[in-house]
Amino acid sequence: MHGPLHPTNGEADTHYRILQAALDEFSHNGYKGSSTRVIADRAGVNEVTLFRHFGSKLELLRAAVEDAVQRLQVPSEIDTYLSMSFREGFGKFISDYLMQLSTQSDILMLGFAESFTHPQVAEVLKRFMWKIRSVLLEYFTELHRLGRMREADLPVLTQMVMALIHGTPAMRKRAPTEVTSDLTDVRIVSTLVETVVSAYSLEKEGS
Amino acid sequence: MHGPLHPTNGEADTHYRILQAALDEFSHNGYKGSSTRVIADRAGVNEVTLFRHFGSKLELLRAAVEDAVQRLQVPSEIDTYLSMSFREGFGKFISDYLMQLSTQSDILMLGFAESFTHPQVAEVLKRFMWKIRSVLLEYFTELHRLGRMREADLPVLTQMVMALIHGTPAMRKRAPTEVTSDLTDVRIVSTLVETVVSAYSLEKEGS
């Protein structure tokens, strides 16, 4: 109908530039707060071109979120983490995940905010979170099976860890300086790791 | 200028009804997504009356958020929590806090979402979170001073706990059934309590 295929032109990046501009605008001003006019301007493109590529504003949002999520690389090989100590492996998992989140935190927060009114966007994000959840749960399960971790309600623990990870960048955005003060994410992450390790590890300490 | 004082009429609840409707609309559809027309309708009031009371849509938002936050009661007497065991006291604190949050979670999530573009709204929320943070930090500090809690980076630990509490309802909203499955907030909270207690308590177990 309004094909995103431009095989003729070497300048196929028009599509991508619009996506990028949409991501920017949407994540800063929300869906209703962004106008196709401004998005097109920021992409250095005529507004008509935007509609030729995406058909509607809503479809543009969906495409932008999908594109962002697709660029996220979820840690999937738990062997890497299992080969380290509980502290090191878990810490690496968390920071790997958090780093992914922070690179795309704008669009994720947008998606979350809009997911209530736009289920199609919510669907994209749900898939992403489910993927991470299953990997983390598998990691915990394996640790426990190997006798390196105490008995615990692993699904709930997994959920808790994810809530914390998602709550961290959200809170930072919300209360930038005063509440967060100089507490960087790094310190929060290391505290989380220490807490979980101290509570559940069955490994003996000391390298 | 456009006074909210109606001393003459016993029906001073017009003001309140508009606030309530605004809260409803804003928290469901966001600021830009809500129209003064609909808000007035839901309040059973003419749109003109809305402007006579609040002057502008933005001022209405500010008033609604402020009103909601004002109704939140922050746990302030840490003695109650200190008189219990670590597990019981901390658990009570968390569930007290979470309960407050959940009663007003709609407006809080709205405020968070809009705080980026509306600093006046952000200010209101920042004050609320700062209050809770200081109480929790004081609770931890006192526990530690009493030798009932291990050495730890208490400000960061406080921050972590708050991030988790705020992340929990947010995640529930975002990924309703699938990711959350049947894991209620209650179970997550109790897992948080168990984890923190297990990691930091110096009290002996058993009643």
Added chain:
DNA sequence: CATGCATGTAAGTAGTCACTTGCGTAAGTA
């Protein structure tokens, strides 16, 4: 050269938005 394709330009449509103005009315107060 001719065809097709991606884009630009100009103009317009139908709707919504926050917000205003002017006037009428009911009720309470002096």
Added chain:
DNA sequence: TACTTACGCAAGTGACTACTTACATGCATG
């Protein structure tokens, strides 16, 4: 009765919105 206050109603204003239509341009491939 005279005045004030709170509200409803009708109408309108100017700006902005997503989205469309019609036409022109330049570039690449056949």
